[in-house]
Amino acid sequence: MRAERYAFAEAEPKWQKIWDENQVFAAGGAAGKPKYYVLEMFPYPSGRIHMGHVRNYAMGDVIARYMRAKGHDVLHPMGWDAFGLPAENAAMGSKTHPADWTFANIAAMRAQLQSMGLSLDWSREIATCDPAYYKHQQKLFLDFLRAGLVDRKQSRVNWDPVDQTVLANEQVIDGRGWRSGALIEQRELTQWFLRITKYSDDLLNGLDQLDRWPEKVRLMQRNWIGRSEGVSVRFQLAAPAEGALPADAARDIEVFTTRADTLFGAKFIALSPDHPLARQLAERNLALAAFAQECRHGGAAAAEIETAEKKGFDTGLEVVHPFDPDWRLPVYVANFILMEYGTGAIFGCPAHDQRDLDFSRRYGLGATPVVCPDGVDPLSLVVEDAAFEGEGRLINSRFLDGLTVAEAKEDVARRLEHTELAGRPQGERKINYKLRDWGISRQRYWGCPIPIIHCEACGPVPVPDGDLPVELPADVEFGQPGNPLDRHPAWKHVACPKCGGAARRETDTMDTFVDSSWYYARFADPHNPDAPASRATLDRWLPVDQYIGGVEHAILHLLYARFFARAMRDTGHGGVAEPFAGLFTQGMVVHETYRSPSGDWVAPADVRFEPGETGRRALLRADGTEVAIGPIEKMSKSKRNTVDPDEIIGSYGADTARLFVLSDSPPDRDVIWSEEGVQGAWRFVQRLWRLAGELGNIAAPAGAAPPATFKDAALELRKATHRAIASVSENIERLRFNSAIARIREFANELTAALGDVEAPDADADLAFAFREAADALIRLIAPMTPHVAEECWSDLGHAGLVATAAWPQVDAMLVAREMISLPVQVNGKKRGEIVVAHDAGEEAVRAEALKQDGVLRAMEGKPVKKFILVPKRIVNVVV
RNA sequence: GCGGACGUGGCGAAACUGGUAGACGCAAGGGACUUAAAAUCCCUCGGGCUCAUCCCCAUGCGGGUUCGAUUCCCGCCGUCCGCACCA
Numbered sequence: 032m033r034a035e036r037y038a039f040a041e042a043e044p045k046w047q048k049i050w051d052e053n054q055v056f057a058a059g060g061a062a063g064k065p066k067y068y069v070l071e072m073f074p075y076p077s078g079r080i081h082m083g084h085v086r087n088y089a090m091g092d093v094i095a096r097y098m099r100a101k102g103h104d105v106l107h108p109m110g111w112d113a114f115g116l117p118a119e120n121a122a123m124g125s126k127t128h129p130a131d132w133t134f135a136n137i138a139a140m141r142a143q144l145q146s147m148g149l150s151l152d153w154s155r156e157i158a159t160c161d162p163a164y165y166k167h168q169q170k171l172f173l174d175f176l177r178a179g180l181v182d183r184k185q186s187r188v189n190w191d192p193v194d195q196t197v198l199a200n201e202q203v204i205d206g207r208g209w210r211s212g213a214l215i216e217q218r219e220l221t222q223w224f225l226r227i228t229k230y231s232d233d234l235l236n237g238l239d240q241l242d243r244w245p246e247k248v249r250l251m252q253r254n255w256i257g258r259s260e261g262v263s264v265r266f267q268l269a270a271p272a273e274g275a276l277p278a279d280a281a282r283d284i285e286v287f288t289t290r291a292d293t294l295f296g297a298k299f300i301a302l303s304p305d306h307p308l309a310r311q312l313a314e315r316n317l318a319l320a321a322f323a324q325e326c327r328h329g330g331a332a333a334a335e336i337e338t339a340e341k342k343g344f345d346t347g348l349e350v351v352h353p354f355d356p357d358w359r360l361p362v363y364v365a366n367f368i369l370m371e372y373g374t375g376a377i378f379g380c381p382a383h384d385q386r387d388l389d390f391s392r393r394y395g396l397g398a399t400p401v402v403c404p405d406g407v408d409p410l411s412l413v414v415e416d417a418a419f420e421g422e423g424r425l426i427n428s429r430f431l432d433g434l435t436v437a438e439a440k441e442d443v444a445r446r447l448e449h450t451e452l453a454g455r456p457q458g459e460r461k462i463n464y465k466l467r468d469w470g471i472s473r474q475r476y477w478g479c480p481i482p483i484i485h486c487e488a489c490g491p492v493p494v495p496d497g498d499l500p501v502e503l504p505a506d507v508e509f510g511q512p513g514n515p516l517d518r519h520p521a522w523k524h525v526a527c528p529k530c531g532g533a534a535r536r537e538t539d540t541m542d543t544f545v546d547s548s549w550y551y552a553r554f555a556d557p558h559n560p561d562a563p564a565s566r567a568t569l570d571r572w573l574p575v576d577q578y579i580g581g582v583e584h585a586i587l588h589l590l591y592a593r594f595f596a597r598a599m600r601d602t603g604h605g606g607v608a609e610p611f612a613g614l615f616t617q618g619m620v621v622h623e624t625y626r627s628p629s630g631d632w633v634a635p636a637d638v639r640f641e642p643g644e645t646g647r648r649a650l651l652r653a654d655g656t657e658v659a660i661g662p663i664e665k666m667s668k669s670k671r672n673t674v675d676p677d678e679i680i681g682s683y684g685a686d687t688a689r690l691f692v693l694s695d696s697p698p699d700r701d702v703i704w705s706e707e708g709v710q711g712a713w714r715f716v717q718r719l720w721r722l723a724g725e726l727g728n729i730a731a732p733a734g735a736a737p738p739a740t741f742k743d744a745a746l747e748l749r750k751a752t753h754r755a756i757a758s759v760s761e762n763i764e765r766l767r768f769n770s771a772i773a774r775i776r777e778f779a780n781e782l783t784a785a786l787g788d789v790e791a792p793d794a795d796a797d798l799a800f801a802f803r804e805a806a807d808a809l810i811r812l813i814a815p816m817t818p819h820v821a822e823e824c825w826s827d828l829g830h831a832g833l834v835a836t837a838a839w840p841q842v843d844a845m846l847v848a849r850e851m852i853s854l855p856v857q858v859n860g861k862k863r864g865e866i867v868v869a870h871d872a873g874e875e876a877v878r879a880e881a882l883k884q885d886g887v888l889r890a891m892e893g894k895p896v897k898k899f900i901l902v903p904k905r906i907v908n909v910v911v
Numbered sequence: 912g913c914g915g916a917c918g919u920g921g922c923g924a925a926a927c928u929g930g931u932a933g934a935c936g937c938a939a940g941g942g943a944c945u946u947a948a949a950a951u952c953c954c955u956c957g958g959g960c961u962c963a964u965c966c967c968c969a970u971g972c973g974g975g976u977u978c979g980a981u982u983c984c985c986g987c988c989g990u991c992c993g994c995a996c997c998a
Contacts, residue, residue: 465995697925899978
């Protein structure tokens, strides 16, 4: 006897155990099947999963289960992005060792993920903080070093003198450290870099092949790489005032420009405050030094800088125009010039660059138009508030007059290449990239040690391969500023591997983005002691067929992983250049916010609702105080609008939670978490179970042979079934999980209606077969989303095996095609009727039928037909 | 400032390459069952006119292309996201 209700609390652990015992989700079992690799971005082990994880992993699981049912050997692994700052912060706060804290968190989160019933191959689990993992990362680093892909150079960082640490731009607020409040210093540190710029063009061109990536992400990467073609031009300094510059200062200023055509519109030169010449000048000019200092204190973020006022400092120096020895341009130091891009210096052409125009207006430097748009009289051309950045022909430019922009660029480049200045060509064509090398040095404990030993005599020496991994020492102390590795003499002081002399280890560890740049490859062969992964396993599994994660990783993580794939290939480790063939970026889980009268954030669990005069009112559960309903925002601890997946799974079950995060919103858009929505998902899970029971009562036995013929009722039911299979399959393949679920619900509605039409329990054999087919299809269609209840129903329907290993239902194309179709009939583009005709009815038949309709005749008002449009199987339009 | 995306009922949304706008769900209202409640089931549900049908209006706003536009083009308005002044 079946219970009244589906008891998820017993069923879910039961099926999880059965899946586990039967190794249903182990990859690599079936050599004959095509492979499919589905990967979700692995989590940082913060200690608890959040709803974003639930959504991310539910989506990946639908794909994994669907592909398995479609006959693929599916790799669907899970691991932990386990290095990072929170572990060190926790160590300082609670005196737990980062390793203990991390592994405890991993255990807790693993249990949570397992309670979701994800079809993961847990035998491949990895953690990046495991020496067995980072050993290979250190080897990769050394291989990259040997291949010339590693560099060591100075770079400027934000140094917090109190915390003795380096801060990101966003951690510097008004020139002070976010935690210590100390004034931040700009410091030059020697750091390790991965030479990602060696692959600039390759990374850019590779984007064209990634046709299963969102266009948005490809565009972001393109802009980030930022290839631009231009000319590098040297401007000779006019004799400077006595004593303004040291004797060894450069005698010219090199600028990079993509608009060499506008050289005759130049009005000034602007240098970055960090330009070498600006620094030399500042040493002898206190006012300039103060100005440069002020520039460095402003916000470092682009949006801040771009909305900030453009400011400059006139150095008093002048340069000579390259095409006119008598033409002088003033040299400014300006706050909007970045040392990191190009040469850290520009020439300003106010008429054709908005920023230059803004700057020129402020300092009265003028603006001469040199490009005239086609069809405009050059004499009428006046530069007002908007610079003209478009195409046209050159004017006011001597020998360039009349040329197009492209021709003028070419002409200028050629002339400058053939002009000598101080023994070199004055200009040369250059391709510039925004992309900069990837600095990976971090002054932290909880990261992968950089396997280098510094020797006074030999310089930086790689740790011999046989000595890898360089393991982090366990006995470290936190609570003091600075890096614990730096204070660990026994670990730090070692003999030089080359000369045997006294030496010290590199105490910087790697950026955690390094850890996540190759983990997808490790999953192919996660326990290999000798290599990141064997050639054979990489050949088998790469690339990842479908990668799923947050759009916040659209640039850095994905670009770094693409770089690693190339670097691994080029250092003989194998694999493919593009690690992720398909990419999907999912939306966030968001929730309403609530605030008490005192302004404190209130958690959703503490709020109840009742209808009010203007919609809902929210009241505090504890004492009924009204709380304000705020905007819907990303779930965050600070706003207390989080919902704990554990609690949801505990009270509704994993299937309900999974169903909810997949329903309603398209997966790339945000989904609003609501209690009502969860209830709706819960109701459907229950309804599904009841429906399966009712269908089981009337259906033919599992595996029954089809009868020879089907009467109308059975035929209609079969058609509904096969149409549902076709559209659910299509929606899953398009990753439209919300539409797939809507279609399944519609199918469930159709089945409920069909059941209602059956009068006797001993239905005809053809109908019994149709119900069996429908029930089996329904359960298999929903199984990727709600796998536990699906197993329960599958078993109740009399199947011996697991739905997790059942094949996806096959569509019978004959049943999907419709013989009679209904066609809307429009008159002058407005719907006035509907006709039912054979799907292959000819135009004459359709026309005759359409012109018989009352509504159509009425709308035609007796006018003759001017045009008759028939879009086969779509619509009819009568134009009168 | 630059770049990108998005604006459809009370709400989340659907509508594949231009072809019946609002599937599916949430909320709401009404009803059945019940001693009552929960659960479940049935009905209504964009706006206007209407008993109802017909009809009219409606996919942010204003134009355009088309037999036909939520979909394509131009111009506005609004919201969200990313950013390193891209020289």
